[in-house]
Amino acid sequence: MSITLSMIVKNSVSRIGPNIFKKVLFSSLQVPYDTIILVDDGNDNTKLIVRDFASEHNKEILILRSPYEKPTRALARQMAINAFLENTVSEWLFFLDDDAILRPGWWEVSKELMKDPAVGEIWGGINWDLDNRRKEYVELLGDSYKEYLIRAFQIRGGGTHDTLYRRDAIRDVIIPHWLHVYEDAWLHHYVNCKGWKSAINEIGIIHLNSPISSGFMSDAQKTIIKYRLLLKYGIDTDEKVKIRIKNSQAVRLRYSISWYGIIYGTVRHMIYLLYGSIKQFLYALSKSKGLIDCNNILHE
Numbered sequence: 001m002s003i004t005l006s007m008i009v010k011n012s013v014s015r016i017g018p019n020i021f022k023k024v025l026f027s028s029l030q031v032p033y034d035t036i037i038l039v040d041d042g043n044d045n046t047k048l049i050v051r052d053f054a055s056e057h058n059k060e061i062l063i064l065r066s067p068y069e070k071p072t073r074a075l076a077r078q079m080a081i082n083a084f085l086e087n088t089v090s091e092w093l094f095f096l097d098d099d100a101i102l103r104p105g106w107w108e109v110s111k112e113l114m115k116d117p118a119v120g121e122i123w124g125g126i127n128w129d130l131d132n133r134r135k136e137y138v139e140l141l142g143d144s145y146k147e148y149l150i151r152a153f154q155i156r157g158g159g160t161h162d163t164l165y166r167r168d169a170i171r172d173v174i175i176p177h178w179l180h181v182y183e184d185a186w187l188h189h190y191v192n193c194k195g196w197k198s199a200i201n202e203i204g205i206i207h208l209n210s211p212i213s214s215g216f217m218s219d220a221q222k223t224i225i226k227y228r229l230l231l232k233y234g235i236d237t238d239e240k241v242k243i244r245i246k247n248s249q250a251v252r253l254r255y256s257i258s259w260y261g262i263i264y265g266t267v268r269h270m271i272y273l274l275y276g277s278i279k280q281f282l283y284a285l286s287k288s289k290g291l292i293d294c295n296n297i298l299h300e
Contacts (some may be wrong), residue, residue, distance in 0.1 A: 001114060002090040003033040003164075004057075006080040008073065011042035012098035013049060020099075020208060021046070025053045027102040030212065033094060033109070035060040037083050039076045046098075062087060072178035077160070077187070079169055097161035099208040100127070106203045110164060113199040120169030120196025121188060125149065125159035126204025137255050142244025150200060152239035157188030157198075160206050169196045181222050182229055182237050186297070189235055193294035223275060233271055234292045247274075 005028060013021050036059050040047045047063050054061040062083055066076050077095075084093045092114065096102075106124055113122050126149055129135065135145045153159060163184075169191045175183050192198060229235040245251065252272070257265035 001031075001092070001111065002088075002093050003092045004033060004035045004037060004088045005031070005033040005094045005096060006039070006084065007050070007096055007098060008039045009042060009046050009050075009077045009098050010040070012040070012046045014044040014046075016099055016208060018049060020282075021049065022053070024096070024101055024208075025050070025097060028096055029057065030065040030102060030104075030107040031094060031259040033059070033090075033108075035062070035088055035090065037061075037080050037087075038063045039066065039080050040064070041071050041076060042065050050139040060239060072177060072180040072183075074175045074177050074183040074186075077183055078173075078175045078177075081173060081175075084166070085171065091167050093165045093167070095160040095163050095165070096145065098243065100161040101206040101208065102162060103128075103203050103205060105215045106162070106201060106205070107203045108115050109203050113201060114164070116197070118197045119199045120166045120191045120194070121198040122201055123153055123159060123188075123198060124162040124164075124201035124204055125153060126200075127159070127161060127207035128204055128261070129207045133255070133259060136240055137251075140245070140255075140299065141241050143242040148239065148241060150202075153188075153198075155240060156182075156185050156237045157192075157235070158182065158184030160184040160187070161207065162201075165191065168236060174300055179225060179229075181225055182235075185229065185235055185237055188235070189233065189292055189294075190297050193288050193292065193297050195225060214266060227278075232293070233297055 036050065036054050037052050038061065040063060051061060051063065053059075057270060064079055064083060066079060080095075081093065102124070110120045110122055110124065113119060127148060128232065138145045138148045165187075170187070173187065173190055175186055181184055188198065229237060237285055252268045253266070256269040256272075258267060260268055
């Protein structure tokens, strides 16, 4: 059961700090991989820390950099997949994000799931955020946070912060280069469209990243890509929350303000309502051709 670890990073050490980043690396040692493929498009010393880690723990390492002026996550992830296919004979590719600490027992569960020959993807993304605001928000709306995350994976797919892919399941994949977000969702649906099953490792990770978005431009770009995915492939990237309380919009507004401040939070909430109306219209259009257009995905 041979495994290659891959990490896609950009100034990780500068962003989250060397001590935390090293905790991510050390948590990965419960997985018996022998090679690391690092795609580093940053300018700090992240690759030096990973190189020293690989040397200390007798891991082979291949360090790559995207040869593009404006690399996207899709291009970086495709580069990692290509390097895996061309330079290793490992049966599994293990993607790990730079802000994901594997919880104890993660590998014990994963190795049992890997025994099923029909499984092409093992998702371990029950991401227990250090920032509890998303969990509090989901539970206030009457849902289970764990069930919410699992349901989001089943609808959206992706979340490659700690995901294993079988070699044969991704052998011919070509991820659309324009996917700077949701490339993980596309990859998940590709694997399923090829006839492979997805399994869920509910042990999950400690997620070090804040659930708060980076700003209006980031939100706008994500929305454009989200709707493009929806219309072209039928992939719905919206996470569903079961609303069981009255005045749910008031709750959302209150939480938006608490996260972003009164002005930004109010504007974000109004945009959210507008996006919801547009999304319902576009989703109705995409439904006419089927929820997932596997023909388009497999012939991208």
